[in-house]
Amino acid sequence: MGTSTHQQGTEPPPDLAETLDDGFLSELCAGLFASIPRMDQRRRGEQYVRGLLLAEGRKSIRNIAALLGQASAEQSLHHFVSSSTWEWVPVRQALAAYVQRAVPPLAWVIRPVVTPKAGRHSVGVDRYLVPESGQVVNAQRSMSVWAVRDELSVPVGWRLHLSRAWLEDGPRRRKALIPEGWEEETAEECAVETYLDIGLERSAGPVVMHVGKADVARTVGRLRAVGVPFLLRISGAQEFRQAPHGGVPLRVAGPVGGRQLLHAFRDFRRPVAHPPHTGTTWRHVTTLPVHAPPVPAHRRRGVDGAGTLLLLGVSPADGGRSDDVWLTDMTDAPLHRLLRLTRFLDRVETDLATVSEEVGVRDFAGRSFSGWHRHVTLASVAHLVAAVSAHEAHRALPQFCH
Incomplete structure (x- = not known):
């Protein structure tokens, strides 16, 4: 798909309530959530993505439930994200595979994401130095992987970077549902593992x-x-x-x-x-x-x-x-190709601020490891929908192959 006209640092995207194609959203969610075993969970997944796209203000579960207008929605959505059993890795792999077919990326950008937090109980929160600003902040730290081309980028992979303080604190670790066997990683290991988690072929493109x-x-x-x-x-x-x-x-x-x-x-x-x-x-x-x-x-x-x-x-x-x-x-690559790739960091920076932030990628208020992973996975789906729905691009995308 080369018809998207989303520009870096230009005017904001149109109102999604006016541009969102319900048929495209439903078809996409049906394909991406095919690995989720229960029909009611797949339905909740589509509702959650719709809420991330259309709810006003912070994309909290309460605001998403208010958009749905159902008295029981808040509790069921909370359970779906934080306490359910569905696996997020197959959904991300399906998302990456679909993006590869629909909007073939020229590269995969690995980017750290720092999410400031007020308290210390959300999973992974610690005191971190942000190299760009030189400031120490109370925050969650994660790695993200983005499929990127000139006109848009889409996050397809995430991994929390957990400090030793979290991994060695047994009670806090168990309360946050951090999996057994999860070990401390360097930033470099975390970055590469985030990429490998998606299950891409080595020929998928450069990082x-x-x-x-x-x-x-x-x-x-x-x-x-x-x-x-x-x-x-x-x-x-x-x-x-x-x-x-x-x-x-x-x-x-x-x-x-x-x-x-x-x-x-x-x-x-x-x-x-x-x-x-x-x-x-x-x-x-x-x-x-x-x-x-x-x-x-x-x-x-x-x-x-x-x-x-x-x-x-x-x-x-x-x-x-x-x-x-x-x-x-890539010592034999043409210089114009390498120069083109250097622009992709800015592409992701723009789309994180103007698309992912708008669909609430940093808005998860829960405290569990699994809840955070499910939220950012669903926010990545919402990002794809938002990135292409602002234009007529989605009409040219291939249907999802079940």
Whole structure:
């Protein structure tokens, strides 16, 4: 589907009450919820998604029940989300499979999501440092996976990142219904496991991710170990060694920061055109083969730290700011394709704020592990409906194959 005209950072989407196609919603939910065994649960699932789309204000169970106008709806919806037995993983896998057929993604963006919370009882809530703002917040922290193309993105996978404080507190863990055997994960492990949970083929497309100042070596190692191609936005201070490559002189002997290394090869910079939604923009792109950052011996379990990668510096053609620094294992990919992929982080950032937030992805007020997972799964379905219902795009989508 290439007919959607949703733009980044432009006017808000139309009122869903006017654009929502009931037939499309019902058909989609029937297919996505086919793994849910009971008919009444599948019906509640569609009602919940409808409520996420149309309820006014915060997408609480109370407000969703008020929209339905049924006296018993609040209790039954609460049970459906927080205390029921249906599995959310098959629903997410069905969602990802449908998106792959209906709006084939060009990449999969892995993005952390921080949800501020007032108390400490919601599952996973802890004190976290937000690198972007430098502030410590009381929040839930999760990883999300988004199927992305130029005109839209859809979240298809989620995973709570649980701290040691939660996993080692037996009573609190049991009260939140955290599964037995759930162990502490690094941020890098959590990110890759979120992707693997969806059950995608390795050929499904590259992963794009903002790593920043996190453990680049560990992230690269985990992705290479599972055979997933990647493009990572990293800190310019991350150190690399230049790798020998035909035609590229060895100018820097030791490990130096990526931005400094790229600057030493600024005469290799070339202009690359990229056609976004309107007009054509140009970027200056510098590329340089580098050795994969070494993984310390005590952290090598389950990672692959060998090989040559490609370092990219991307800046506006007018030289308005310093390079964004990227790292990829797609060393033979055309530069215009890599440049296109760099835009997908912004695509997800926009859609999280203008679509997912509007359908209440952060609005779950319950305290259980299973309740949170079911809510964000249903919110992901609502996001897909909202993203395509604002346009006539859904009329061209394939029907769901049961």
